[in-house]
Every structure is written in C-alpha cells, then in structure tokens.
Amino acid sequence: MHGELAASWPLKGVTIVATDKKLLLIDGNSVAFRAFFAMHDALDSMTNHDGLHTNALYAFRNMLKNILEKVDPTNVLVAFDAGKTTFRTKKFAEYKGTRARMPGELAEQLPYMHKMLDAMGIKWYELKDYEADDIIGTMAKEGAAAGMAVTVLTGDRDLTQLASDRVTVQVTVKGGGQLEAYTPASFQADLGITPKQFIDMKALMGDNSDNYPGVNKVGKVTARKLVQQYGSVEGIYEHIDAMKPSKMKENLLNDKEQAFLSKDLATIRTDAPITVGLKDTDYSGPDTAALRAVYEELDFNSFLKDLAPDEADAVVQKDLPVTPLTSAVLTKALAGKAPKAVMIEMLGDNYHTEPVIAVGVGTPDQWYVATSDEILRDKLFQSWLANDAQVKYVFDAKRNYVAAHRFGATINGIDFDMLLVSYLLNTVDNSNDLGAVAAQHGYHGVEPDATVYGTGKKRQIPEGHDVFVQHIAHKMAAVYNLKDQLIKDLQDHAQLDLYTDLERPLAIVLANMEIAGIKCDPDTLRKIGASLKDRLRDLENQIYTEAGHEFNINSTKQLGTVLFDEMKLPPVKKTKTGYSTSVDVLEKLQDQSPIIQEILNYRQLAKIQSTYVDGLLTTIHPDGKIHTRYIQTLTQTGRLSSQDPNLQNIPMHQDEGKQIRKAFVPSHDGWELFDADYSQVELRVLAHVSGDKNMQEAFKENRDIHANTAMKIFHLSDPSQVTDNMRRQAKATNFGIVYGISDYGLSQNIGISRTQAKEFIDAYFEQYPQVKTWTEQIVKTAREQGYVETIMHRRRYLPDINAKNRNLRQFAERTAMNTPIQGSAADIIKVAMINMAQALQQQKLQATMLLQVHDELIFEAPKEEIPILAKLVPSIMDSAVKLAVPLKVDSSSGATWYDVK
DNA sequence: GCCCTCACG
DNA sequence: ACGTACGTGAGGGCC
Numbered sequence: 001m002h003g004e005l006a007a008s009w010p011l012k013g014v015t016i017v018a019t020d021k022k023l024l025l026i027d028g029n030s031v032a033f034r035a036f037f038a039m040h041d042a043l044d045s046m047t048n049h050d051g052l053h054t055n056a057l058y059a060f061r062n063m064l065k066n067i068l069e070k071v072d073p074t075n076v077l078v079a080f081d082a083g084k085t086t087f088r089t090k091k092f093a094e095y096k097g098t099r100a101r102m103p104g105e106l107a108e109q110l111p112y113m114h115k116m117l118d119a120m121g122i123k124w125y126e127l128k129d130y131e132a133d134d135i136i137g138t139m140a141k142e143g144a145a146a147g148m149a150v151t152v153l154t155g156d157r158d159l160t161q162l163a164s165d166r167v168t169v170q171v172t173v174k175g176g177g178q179l180e181a182y183t184p185a186s187f188q189a190d191l192g193i194t195p196k197q198f199i200d201m202k203a204l205m206g207d208n209s210d211n212y213p214g215v216n217k218v219g220k221v222t223a224r225k226l227v228q229q230y231g232s233v234e235g236i237y238e239h240i241d242a243m244k245p246s247k248m249k250e251n252l253l254n255d256k257e258q259a260f261l262s263k264d265l266a267t268i269r270t271d272a273p274i275t276v277g278l279k280d281t282d283y284s285g286p287d288t289a290a291l292r293a294v295y296e297e298l299d300f301n302s303f304l305k306d307l308a309p310d311e312a313d314a315v316v317q318k319d320l321p322v323t324p325l326t327s328a329v330l331t332k333a334l335a336g337k338a339p340k341a342v343m344i345e346m347l348g349d350n351y352h353t354e355p356v357i358a359v360g361v362g363t364p365d366q367w368y369v370a371t372s373d374e375i376l377r378d379k380l381f382q383s384w385l386a387n388d389a390q391v392k393y394v395f396d397a398k399r400n401y402v403a404a405h406r407f408g409a410t411i412n413g414i415d416f417d418m419l420l421v422s423y424l425l426n427t428v429d430n431s432n433d434l435g436a437v438a439a440q441h442g443y444h445g446v447e448p449d450a451t452v453y454g455t456g457k458k459r460q461i462p463e464g465h466d467v468f469v470q471h472i473a474h475k476m477a478a479v480y481n482l483k484d485q486l487i488k489d490l491q492d493h494a495q496l497d498l499y500t501d502l503e504r505p506l507a508i509v510l511a512n513m514e515i516a517g518i519k520c521d522p523d524t525l526r527k528i529g530a531s532l533k534d535r536l537r538d539l540e541n542q543i544y545t546e547a548g549h550e551f552n553i554n555s556t557k558q559l560g561t562v563l564f565d566e567m568k569l570p571p572v573k574k575t576k577t578g579y580s581t582s583v584d585v586l587e588k589l590q591d592q593s594p595i596i597q598e599i600l601n602y603r604q605l606a607k608i609q610s611t612y613v614d615g616l617l618t619t620i621h622p623d624g625k626i627h628t629r630y631i632q633t634l635t636q637t638g639r640l641s642s643q644d645p646n647l648q649n650i651p652m653h654q655d656e657g658k659q660i661r662k663a664f665v666p667s668h669d670g671w672e673l674f675d676a677d678y679s680q681v682e683l684r685v686l687a688h689v690s691g692d693k694n695m696q697e698a699f700k701e702n703r704d705i706h707a708n709t710a711m712k713i714f715h716l717s718d719p720s721q722v723t724d725n726m727r728r729q730a731k732a733t734n735f736g737i738v739y740g741i742s743d744y745g746l747s748q749n750i751g752i753s754r755t756q757a758k759e760f761i762d763a764y765f766e767q768y769p770q771v772k773t774w775t776e777q778i779v780k781t782a783r784e785q786g787y788v789e790t791i792m793h794r795r796r797y798l799p800d801i802n803a804k805n806r807n808l809r810q811f812a813e814r815t816a817m818n819t820p821i822q823g824s825a826a827d828i829i830k831v832a833m834i835n836m837a838q839a840l841q842q843q844k845l846q847a848t849m850l851l852q853v854h855d856e857l858i859f860e861a862p863k864e865e866i867p868i869l870a871k872l873v874p875s876i877m878d879s880a881v882k883l884a885v886p887l888k889v890d891s892s893s894g895a896t897w898y899d900v901k
Numbered sequence: 902g903c904c905c906t907c908a909c910g
Numbered sequence: 911a912c913g914t915a916c917g918t919g920a921g922g923g924c925c
Binding site: 552554555556557558606607610611614615631634635636637639640641642643644645646648649682735736738739740741742743744745746748749806807810811814815817818819821822823826854 | 912913914915916917918919920921922923924
Binding site: 554578853 | 903905906908909
C-alpha cells in the first residue's frame, strides 16, 4: 500500500518504488566530458605535482558526490565507451565521424578516473563494440525488471529515451552544476511524446553531432509533429500513401532507407552482451585508505579533508615548526646560502602606510616569525635583506620592498615572486590573497587572510598567538613549496624571460617610483577648489530655477525624473535601472533646454571638485608627496594600473580639469618635471605584428598616420585634400581597428550611419590588407590555442572564444585582436622603464622616474640635467625593442605637470 | 556592494 | 533578433 502511494510521488526527481533497492547508472564518458569543460577555465591551473591535469577529475568527483547524496543508491555502475569503433560504425561508417578527438588533457585523466572509482568501491565497465549508452540501456532494463528504482546520470540527452516508470534520466546542465530530470511525464509535458518516441523523432531529424542523416528538410518541429500523428517511423511509412503530395512527402520517400538506418543507430540497445550483473554493482562506500592514496596522488587536499576531516586536518594544517624571530636568533635563522621565504605582513592594502604586524623568514625546516616590526630595524637583518647573494622567495616583491624601505631596509636578491609568476601564468583572478593563489595552483591548506584576520571593520590580528604565527608560517611554506612548480610552468609557457628580464626587475623599478612619489601642492588644489565651489553654486541655482525646484543633481534617478517626467524631454536611452543621463544622451538634448548645458557644466566641474580637488587632497602624505601604488598583477593585457590615488587619469583634455596638473610640481627648488611619451605606439605595434606594408611605409616615412588613413579611406591623392573632419574620422577608424572594430561601435563613436561606418572599415581593410588578414588570423589562433600572446609572450586566455553565446564570443574575438596590441605596447614601455632606471643609475644622475601613464613617463630632475634627459630618455624609449617600424618619442619639460604637455 | 557616470591611455 | 568598440579607478547615490 505504502509502495503504491509513494510510486506516484516524485521526490527530488527520483521515483520511489516498492523495492528499496536503488540502481545508479552513470554515463562515464559524457559526464567526464561535461566535467572537463565545466572546469575548462581552470585547466592550466589544475595540475598535480607530476603535471597531470586534474580539472575533469576534480569536477567528476564533485558530480559523483552530488548524485550519490541525492540518489543514495544500493547499486552503482559507471559505463565507459570501449573505443571508437562499435557495431554502429560497422553499420554506418560515418557514425560519429565528425566528432573531434578527445582532448589529450582529458584523455590523460581517464585512467585516474578508473582508479578513483575503484577506490570509491564503484564498479566501472566497458564493452568492446558497444557504447556506454548500450551498457546503461541493458543494465537499466535488468534493474527495472528486478523492481529497482533506476537513475541514469548523463550529459547526453540521447539517453532520455530510457526514461520509464522505473527509470529516471538525470541530465547535467549548466556545466554540470545542475540536473534536469527526464521522466515519461516530463516528456509528455515538453514534447507530447513518449521517451521511446524520442528515438523516432531523432531518426527523422538526424543528428549532426552523431553524424547520421535523418530525412532531408525535417527538423525538430516537423519530426515531432509526424511522430505525434503517426506514432513512429514505421507508422509514418505505413500511412505514407495516404499523405497529400508535398515536398515533405517526397523527402520522406527519398530518405526512407536513411530514416530506418537512423532509427537503428539512435536506438540504445537493451540486450548488449554484457558480462556484469546486478550483483556486481553492489555499492557500500569507498575504501578510505585507497581513496586517500588516489587523492594524495592527485593533490586533492580539500577532498582529503572531506575524507576524514580530523585526520586530514592534521596532514594539511599540521603545525609547522616556528620559533620567534628575534635579534638573538638571527645568526641561526639567516645561516647558510639556501633560499629562504620572507614575509612582511600588513593587514591593509596600502603598504605605504599600513602598520607591519609580523615579519617572517625561513625554510620548511624551521620558520621564524616576529609579531612586531622591530626586527626590520636590526642591522644584521637589514644587511641580510640587502645581500643580493641571499636568495629570497616572496609573495608580492613590491609590497615587501616598499614596506622594508620604511624601516630603512632594502631587499635585494628576490628570486621568486609567487604573485607575479601566478599573474603571468594566468592573468585571471589574481587576488592578493596568498591562500587563494596557492589553491589555484593546487596547493591547498593555506587559510585565506579573510578567515584568519576577518574583513572590513572586524579585521584584526587573531587573538590566538599560535594561530597568527602558524598562518604566517603556512603562507611562507606555500611560497616556498610552489616555487619549483610555478617556475616550471613559466618555462612550459616560454615565459621565463618575461619574468626574469621584465616583470621581476620592473617590480623594483616601480617600488622606487612609488617610494619617490610626486610632490603635490595643496594650496594650488585649494585655490582651484574655491573657484569651483562658487561656480558650482551658481550652476546649481540656475538648474534649480530651470527645474522649478531643488533636487540632488548628482542623483541620476532624481535628474531623470526632472528631465524626462517633469520637463517631458524625450528619453534617448535607458539603463538597467531607469533613464540614462550620460553625456551622449544629454548632448542629444542640448538644444531643447538651457538646463542641459548647465547640467553638463555642473557634472564636469563636480567631477573635478570631488575626485581631483577633494580626492587628491586626502592622499597627500606628510612629506608633501603623493605615493600611488602601481598594481602590476591586475590588468588582463599587461598594463599597469594605479590606485590610492589613480595618477593615470588626471584630467588632460579640457582646460578646466587640466588646471589640476598645475598642482604637480618637482620636489626640490631648481628642479623641473620632464615628460616623454610614445607617439602612436599601439598603431606602430599593429603595423609590426600585422606586417602590413602600407601601414609600415607610413610610419617609416614618418607620415601623419591618421591623415594617411584618411587619404586611403577617402581615396585622396594628396595630403592637402585631407580636411580636419576626414582626419578625425580616420583617427577614430584607426582606434576602432585597435579595439577590434564593429561598424556599430564606429558609427556611434563618430556620429555617422552604420552603413557609412561599414564603408570606412571596408575601405580601411582594402588599403591595409594585411591588417585584415592579421585580425582574422589572431582570432583563429585564439580559437585553436585558447589564448593570445604579446611580443614578449605575455598570455591572455580567452575561454569564451568558442562560446555558444554570441555576445560572449564576439567580445572574446575583439579581445583577441586588442590584447596583443595593447599588451605589446605595455611590454615595450616596461622594457624602457627598466633600461631607463638602469641608465639613470649608471650615469649617476639625480633625475628620478616618478610616473608611468601607459605610453608616457614623467621624471623630475635638476634643471641642469634636463638637456641630458632630453637626449637620453627618447633614445632609451625608442630603442626598447626593435620593431619593423621605428618608435617615435616626444618630450618636453616644465615647472609643473601642466606645463610639460 | 552595486550602479551610474566620467576621468585617463 | 540582438547588443556592440579595448584597458582601467574613483566618487556619489541608493538599498
């Protein structure tokens, strides 16, 4: 009685039947595929100590765990395909003929999957000449006949034909994270057919992926209609004579043989000659010792923890040997020539000001940790830090270098910077958290800082002293232990030179620029602020008068209400949350009301006031300087970014904002600022990488590239025919190419029609044909290898390059074109910076490099050194790398940053 | 913490 | 039919 009632109750997609036996059948190959692609982004970061990829194993194990918990089976079998040839390929040679071979990175994981299943006490099976589907079909039938509740787990919808009262088919969707249950009822609801009729539908439709044909011109909709009407393929042909003449009838008659063949191929066998029986599938849980060995082999430390939490904790989180780091133990702690990990710990991001809460040094044999900053003033420690011959491993060289400098110490001999190396290996998700970065590389067991210290207002030094010093020790151990693996990965990527010759020395150059800082005169800022305050008050009043009442102009919501509801101006564009009030929208409304111009002026001045007057004033240090932080491990292209404050976006284009630059001055009397910037560096890189002869010629002959492009796209014969407007449009087109052009984007940017934009682009590619070839080639390369590279082998992965979602895919395509250009330009100026720092030192100049703004370097120097810089800086910058076209550098000097440009 | 807007190359 | 230039950081509003 109870059983019958329960039978009609689907619970978690599993039908409960009278017997308490539950059989779980898993389509090993298809779930492995899903697992592999679900964690494809992590492919390169997930390898074990032998370099074996483990992403599919990791995800497969998680999927397995989920389904085991969900079904709680008494019997389990995982079926695998035995090989490429099966009875189906004997019947139809082309069957699955178009399938790409299994990626090598997945194939290498399959033997370990088998090993893991063995250790889990789960039977797995493959059968020559049959697919996993047929093994599952046959076992499902046996299980159902024995009264068991059968669940099939697969990533392939073809298996849904097995659904019945006793068999539920769970299909992994959304990268394997979720399941979709197929039952006879769900079939009826979705398609109006039975699971068995799904075979007939597939027979008529054909299957591109399995590469069998079906009937010409019959797709999903027609196939479903035919099956609903006639019941089966056989039913259709029994009644075909009665059908009215039509193209479809003709196709059905022509392809009759194919339809029956396809049905045969699509039908999963339930009578395969399998040599396993239900009794072989008894499941009673894993052999813990064997499973531990497998997880250890795969470096699955988090799974080890799950396996036996207490025991595994002892393995992963076991106490490391730590001694307090004091002057008394220094001789011992720093003895020997062996490399040592070093760590200067601060809670917050801004290492220019954050208190140092701990200092650590050591090797896995013995760690030394101090929980104050005192040791940084110790002369012996300082001389060890400064000793280039003492090899050091760190996480974030620049951070440690700058912090040490505050105590009068200099760190030399940094060999391994785990953060920097990790960023070069994969630019994505490089958090500042050591534990997270270590985990990315398969090294688990370092707690995230947020766990140990807390976040936000609650962030603090842990109360337990041991917890604190152990955390520091575990972090140093991770750095130490990951060194060999990460350096090997760099070598495998051909990125070792990028690291040792470029990024690693650059970290020190940047540290010294940050430490130098740039002097900023608060009085200049305050004067600008006072004048802005008056003008803003006037504008506010005018705007309130126009609007008829006061409101918060800074609130886009309130502004939208005023403009579009109250004043009835036509809304041009919407955002996710309401009306858009951005500059391009307001400019379109400009002639409709004087309020628009007032708002534009207000916005412009308010931005200068809040971000550049008030904002900058709060960032001036007691030494009268601004010390930004260049973030070296953030951008996806290899550029730097600048924070606290951002000195890479100080106003330039409009005179009002540009006044801010007058506050940036030299730090000594009798000194000046000196500025040098690359001219058209990105387009020169494009001319180089594309090999385009026309573009290269323009640069070799030092022509105005935008005018040159204008002549080409407007088909002019003489430079004098180029009008300002033509040059402007040509310039935008040049930029568009660098950004990975679209006709829509270009049309929006320069306010022309989409058709016209398309004409520009076509003309452009006609005139620079090798640029066109290059854009096509780089996208193809990205598709094939999954990443693109700069001239210095900086790498950016583009997981979306093969996405089904068009937006994602096209975005990845534009990125594939832009990153080699923007990134190579970043490489070039980085080389120049290193050479520049070296030259200043060698020539014993007082001149100091202060800022980098992507294609521009800013120095300060005694006036008498300015003529030297005027020769030296451009020559070093334009010879940083040798391209197929010359690099050009413009420079100037002046009393303030305003005056140098 | 997210959204919008706007500053730079 | 649909959303679109590439790469960043910061301030203010609002929930």
